[in-house]
Every structure is written in structure tokens, then in C-alpha cells.
Amino acid sequence: MSLLEINNLSVLFGAEAHPFAAVEGLDLSVSQGEIVGIVGESGSGKSVTMMAMMGLLEGQGRIVADKLRFDGKDLLTLSARERRKIIGKDISMIFQDPMTALNPSFTVGYQIMEVLKVHQGLSGSALKKRAIELMEMVEIPAAATRLDAYPHQLSGGMSQRVAIAMAIACNPKLLIADEPTTALDVTIQAQIMSLLVNLQKSHDMALILITHDLAVVAEVAHRLAVMYAGQVVEQGAIPDIFRKPQHPYTEALLSSIPEHSKGARRLNTLPGIVPGHYDRPSGCLLSPRCPYVADRCRAERPALLPNAAGAVRCYFPLSAKDAQ
Amino acid sequence: MFSFILRRLWLLVPSILGITLLTFGLIRMIPGDPVEVMVGERTLDPALHAAALHRLGLDKPLYLQYLDYAGSLLHGNLGQSLVTRVNVWDEFTTLFPATLELAISAMLFAVVVGLLAGVVAAIKRGSLFDHGVMGLSLTGFSMPIFWLGLLLIMLFSVRLGWTPVSGRIDLAFDIPVRTGLMTVDAWLAEHNDPANFAGAFKDALAHLILPSIALGTIPMAVIARMTRSSMLEVLREDYVRTARAKGLSPARVIFIHTLRNALIPVLTVVGLQVGTLMGGAVLTETIFSWPGIGKWLIDAIQRRDYPVVQNGILMVALLVILVNFIVDILYGIANPRIRHAK
Numbered sequence: 001m002s003l004l005e006i007n008n009l010s011v012l013f014g015a016e017a018h019p020f021a022a023v024e025g026l027d028l029s030v031s032q033g034e035i036v037g038i039v040g041e042s043g044s045g046k047s048v049t050m051m052a053m054m055g056l057l058e059g060q061g062r063i064v065a066d067k068l069r070f071d072g073k074d075l076l077t078l079s080a081r082e083r084r085k086i087i088g089k090d091i092s093m094i095f096q097d098p099m100t101a102l103n104p105s106f107t108v109g110y111q112i113m114e115v116l117k118v119h120q121g122l123s124g125s126a127l128k129k130r131a132i133e134l135m136e137m138v139e140i141p142a143a144a145t146r147l148d149a150y151p152h153q154l155s156g157g158m159s160q161r162v163a164i165a166m167a168i169a170c171n172p173k174l175l176i177a178d179e180p181t182t183a184l185d186v187t188i189q190a191q192i193m194s195l196l197v198n199l200q201k202s203h204d205m206a207l208i209l210i211t212h213d214l215a216v217v218a219e220v221a222h223r224l225a226v227m228y229a230g231q232v233v234e235q236g237a238i239p240d241i242f243r244k245p246q247h248p249y250t251e252a253l254l255s256s257i258p259e260h261s262k263g264a265r266r267l268n269t270l271p272g273i274v275p276g277h278y279d280r281p282s283g284c285l286l287s288p289r290c291p292y293v294a295d296r297c298r299a300e301r302p303a304l305l306p307n308a309a310g311a312v313r314c315y316f317p318l319s320a321k322d323a324q
Numbered sequence: 325m326f327s328f329i330l331r332r333l334w335l336l337v338p339s340i341l342g343i344t345l346l347t348f349g350l351i352r353m354i355p356g357d358p359v360e361v362m363v364g365e366r367t368l369d370p371a372l373h374a375a376a377l378h379r380l381g382l383d384k385p386l387y388l389q390y391l392d393y394a395g396s397l398l399h400g401n402l403g404q405s406l407v408t409r410v411n412v413w414d415e416f417t418t419l420f421p422a423t424l425e426l427a428i429s430a431m432l433f434a435v436v437v438g439l440l441a442g443v444v445a446a447i448k449r450g451s452l453f454d455h456g457v458m459g460l461s462l463t464g465f466s467m468p469i470f471w472l473g474l475l476l477i478m479l480f481s482v483r484l485g486w487t488p489v490s491g492r493i494d495l496a497f498d499i500p501v502r503t504g505l506m507t508v509d510a511w512l513a514e515h516n517d518p519a520n521f522a523g524a525f526k527d528a529l530a531h532l533i534l535p536s537i538a539l540g541t542i543p544m545a546v547i548a549r550m551t552r553s554s555m556l557e558v559l560r561e562d563y564v565r566t567a568r569a570k571g572l573s574p575a576r577v578i579f580i581h582t583l584r585n586a587l588i589p590v591l592t593v594v595g596l597q598v599g600t601l602m603g604g605a606v607l608t609e610t611i612f613s614w615p616g617i618g619k620w621l622i623d624a625i626q627r628r629d630y631p632v633v634q635n636g637i638l639m640v641a642l643l644v645i646l647v648n649f650i651v652d653i654l655y656g657i658a659n660p661r662i663r664h665a666k
Contacts, residue, residue, distance in 0.1 A: 087569060
């Protein structure tokens with residue numbers, strides 16, 4: 001059984017009468033110990049999905065779903081109090097910009113210990129010991145002395161390590177990393193990524209890796225979900241999805257990786273932008289930008305249909321074209 | 325932390341120098357001198373006038389007068405009132421506790437009500453409560469103190485008869501002065517001699533309520549608005565989202581992670597409001613016949629009592645500076661980024 005099961009999740013913003021779906025009919029499941037990558041360009045609904053799942057939208061967005069289960073618990077019917085017992089403990093999240101994600105008024109020790117106090121009731125020397133242990137686990141040098149440091153005294157990479165220490169404090173079953181390396185230097189990015197993967201293995205956590213860096217996903221993830229304009233357009237195992245993308249959007253994403261365009265004068269790009277609130281087409285959301293667009297694509301919206309390797313939301317998957 | 329305090333202390337020197345220059349200059353810019361004012365409508369023999377001025381040292385060039393003044397200040401000598409011949413320091417210390425009591429009580433009202441209203445308005449942004457608080461605070465901020473004071477007296481003292489009209493305590497009580505703070509003295513008197521002073525403390529408190537509200541309304545409005553906008557800003561911060569993602573209770577997220585950071589700009593505003601408070605005390609004391617330094621300074625200005633005006637205002641200014649100095653230090657404690665700044 002999957003650890004996390006999301007069925008037909010929509011997140012709606014704005015007025016009741018004319019809602020805007022930032023996420024629409026999203027299906028996703030994650031098993032224990034699995035690394036799932038979610039990729040897509042900015043505004044495709046990657047972060048909003050995870051925030052909605054954790055109940056962090058705070059009344060700004062309305063959440064509708066057929067199923068939203070984590071570890072046997074129905075997150076849809078859970079009271080806010082019950083949900084708070086899970087988040088930060090069994091599901092935890094790290095964010096994009098570590099320099100703003102830590103509270104500037106408290107020492108990093110306080111912020112790590114806070115999680116342990118709230119969720120595990122630790123106190124006194126056991127609390128401090130565990131905090132130092134966690135900081136060592138995320139490879140912060142001289143952990144005991146860093147306990148009293150304030151976030152502004154740490155570099156971005158160190159801050160992200162602190163954020164990770166906070167997130168893994170209660171041995172979560174699921175860790176969501178929302179672009180954990182985007183705001184960091186390239187050299188630090190690799191360190192943080194390998195730290196995350198090591199922790200995932202040693203703690204047997206499930207890891208959802210939200211990113212727009214396909215190279216990272218290719219290296220570490222087991223499965224990949226590609227999102228576009230609030231929908232999952234393709235899902236599949238790695239490396240299949242890299243070898244044989246089924247959806248035109250996935251193909252376009254892959255061909256925009258600089259390494260794939262070696263020798264070309266310009267990077268391959270998909271013209272246009274993700275449709276916003278007022279310019280969503282009635283047909284397939286990619287239809288205005290799709291190089292393979294057909295009449296049917298403009299008229300109807302395709303559903304996400306399972307195929308041999310995973311699932312794809314396209315009337316004319318690319319493998320079918322090859323066969324023709 | 326120590327060097328932080330030293331650096332801040334060093335910055336006080338030019339402020340104090342500026343204040344002495346300002347008060348010294350401003351009072352001398354008002355037409356008329358102390359002798360003319362004392363004589364009033366009667367004609368004044370120029371020779372006597374000159375002799376009197378000479379005796380007071382007011383015939384010297386201005387820079388010499390200033391140097392004399394600064395010199396005696398450096399010796400800790402605030403001089404005597406030209407009118408009452410009483411030492412300025414003694415007059416100040418006798419009257420100051422009344423003002424202090426009023427100011428503390430007004431500030432307490434302003435901070436408690438302002439903070440609470442601001443926090444709740446921010447959490448319930450756009451609600452009826454939010455609009456109500458913001459509307460009321462704008463009204464309170466725009467209302468002149470003397471007008472608000474009179475309205476309060478009209479309603480609560482005259483119409484409803486809930487509070488006394490003026491003064492610090494009912495004249496029937498002859499409270500022995502211990503601290504100079506009437507509520508404390510009344511409580512002590514009642515505690516030591518319950519038979520003679522029954523109800524004294526309650527009466528002193530009742531006298532304090534209206535002046536505190538009149539004086540505290542403007543700072544309260546400023547604090548409420550500042551707290552609200554500061555809270556709204558911090559609530560959008562990434563670290564508040566982190567705090568929520570940690571599964572902390574809403575109370576913890578609001579009062580520890582948000583308010584702690586939102587308080588930093590509010591703290592500065594509170595410090596600055598102490599100045600407003602001392603200015604407002606002059607009006608409030610006049611309306612409620614509150615025997616503090618506000619009334620004393622007004623009288624001194626009218627009499628061109630140079631030493632009282634110069635040093636009385638200097639004392640008040642020092643107080644405001646001191647409070648803002650303390651606020652600066654608190655600011656450093658509240659905000660580690662400032663404390664560690666080089």
C-alpha cells in the first residue's frame with residue numbers, strides 16, 4: 001500500500017463563482033522509501049500541491065479531492081489539531097530559500113529543539129543532545145557550538161542543513177523538498193542533494209523532490225511526475241521516461257537541457273508561456289504551444305491515462321507516433 | 325552587548341548638546357524678558373530694568389550666558405527659579421512623580437490595548453473587527469487631546485458619574501507622600517491605616533483612569549496600526565510558513581514566531597511615543613488639574629523663568645532620550661541581527 005495517495009486533487013483560488021484551479025485533478029502516489037521527482041516550470045502547481053496536502057494554505061485556497069490519504073489516515077477529514085500532530089513529525093518539508101526559511105530572532109538550536117519539544121516531548125539534556133546529534137547528522141561542523149548561532153550568522157548551505165535537521169528531527173516517513181538547492185551555489189547544491197539522498201536511505205523515508213532541474217531528478221529519483229498548468233501530464237519510472245518521453249511537454253523539457261543540445265546554436269525551447277487564469281484553452285492545456293497539436297487537442301481535454309510505463313495525458317502519445 | 329551599549333551611549337552626547345542649545349535659544353526668542361514679565365503692566369524704569377538684568381546675569385552676551393549655563397550644568401547645578409527662588413531640581417523632583425504616574429498608566433493602556441487590537445486585527449484581516457479597530461484608531465489619532473479629555477469628562481464624570489472630574493485623589497484623603505506616585509502612596513496608606521484611609525487606593529485609581537485614556541489614545545492608535553501592519557508583513561514571511569510546517573499550534577506561530585519579529589518596529593514606535601506622551605501630558609494635566617511638570621513648564625514659559633524652562637525641558641528631553649536609549653538596547657535584544665552588527 002502506498003504511503004501517500006492523492007486522487008483527483010484540485011486546489012481552487014479566488015471567488016466561489018469563478019475559481020482558478022492552481023492544481024486540477026492531480027493523482028499521485030508515493031510508497032515508503034521511494035524518491036519521486038515532480039518537475040514543471042514555475043506556476044505549474046508543484047509547490048501548491050504539497051502545501052495543500054500539508055494544510056499550509058491557511059484558508060487561501062480551497063482543496064477538493066476524492067482521496068488524500070497519508071499512512072492510512074484521511075487528511076481530508078482530519079481536524080486541524082490532528083493534522084498538526086502529523087505535519088512536522090511524519091510529513092515534513094524543506095523550502096527553497098534557506099536564508100528566509102529560518103526565523104531570524106531565534107537561535108538555530110532553539111528552532112530545532114522546538115520541533116522535538118512539540119512532537120516528542122523531549123526536554124533538558126536529552127533535548128539538547130538530540131539537537132546536536134541531528135546537526136551532526138546533517139554534517140554541520142562543530143555542531144555543539146553552532147547551537148547558539150543565529151540564522152544570519154550562517155551561510156545559505158548551512159542554513160539549509162539546519163532546515164533539513166529540523167525536518168528530519170522526528171524521523172518522518174515522508175520528506176518533501178521544495179526546490180531545496182535552487183537558492184544555493186552550484187558546489188553546495190551537490191552536497192545538499194547527496195545529503196538528502198543519504199538521509200533518505202538511512203531513514204528509509206519517502207522523498208518528494210520538487211524541482212525544475214531534470215538532471216538532479218535523473219540522478220536520484222525513482223519515479224517522475226511532470227506537471228504543467230496544474231495538471232500531471234506524464235508519470236513514469238526513471239530512466240524510462242527520460243529515454244522515451246510520451247508527452248510532448250516532457251519531450252520539450254528534456255530537449256531544453258543544455259547537455260542535450262550540444263553543438264546546437266540555440267537551446268531548444270517551447271514557445272509561449274504557461275496559460276494563466278484568463279487564457280486557459282478549452283482543449284488540452286498545452287495545445288497552444290504543442291508542436292504536434294491536432295484538431296482534437298484544441299477541442300477536448302485529454303485525461304491522464306495509464307500506459308505501459310506510467311501514465312500520460314495526451315491523445316497522441318509520442319510512442320504511438322513512432323509506431324505509425 | 326556591552327560595546328553595543330557603549331556605542332549607543334556615545335551617540336547621546338550630541339543629542340544632549342543640541343537640546344541645551346535649542347531650549348536656551350528658543351526661550352530667548354520669545355519677546356520680553358523675566359523682569360518685564362514680573363513688572364507686568366506697570367512702567368519700568370530703564371535703569372532698574374538694566375540693574376535687575378545685570379543681577380540675573382542676563383545682560384551678558386548670549387554666548388557667555390550659554391557658557392555659564394553649560395558650566396553650571398556640568399557641575400550638576402540646575403539653578404534656581406527666577407520667580408520662586410526654589411531650586412529647579414527640587415521643584416522638578418516634587419512634581420515629576422505625578423507626571424510619571426500619569427505617563428506610565430497612559431503608556432500601559434496604549435501598549436496593552438494597542439498591541440492586542442493590532443494583533444487581532446492582523447489575524448482577522450478584512451473582518452468587521454479589523455475595520456472597526458482601524459477606524460477607531462484613526463479617529464483616536466486625529467482627536468485633539470484636550471477635546472477628547474473634555475468629552476471623556478462630560479460623559480463619564482458629569483453624565484454617568486463613574487469617575488471623578490479632576491485631581492489625583494479625593495481631597496478628603498491627606499495621603500502622606502512616600503513615593504510621589506499617588507496610587508502607590510494611597511495603597512500604602514490604606515494598608516497601614518485602614519480606618520482612616522478606607523477606599524483611598526480605589527479613589528486614586530479612579531482619578532487616574534480618564535487622564536490615562538485621554539493621554540494614551542494617540543500612542544494607542546499609533547501602536548495598534550503599527551502592530552497590525554507589522555504583523556501582516558511578518559505573517560507573509562517564509563519562516564512563518566516554516567513554523568506552520570513544523571506542526572506548531574496557531575498560538576505558537578502567532579505569538580512566538582510572528583509577534584517576536586513584528587514587535588521590533590513596534591518597539592521603536594513605542595519609544596518615540598514617549599515624546600508624544602510628555603508633550604500630551606502638558607495638555608492632559610491642564611484639563612484634569614493634574615499637578616505635574618506639564619503645568620509647571622507652561623507657567624514657567626509664561627513667566628520667562630529661563631532656568632526652569634531650560635532645565636525643566638532638558639529633564640523631560642533627557643527622559644525621552646533615556647527611554648529611547650533603553651528601547652535601542654531592547655531592540656538589540658529583540659533583534660539579533662542588530663546586536664551582532666559591526
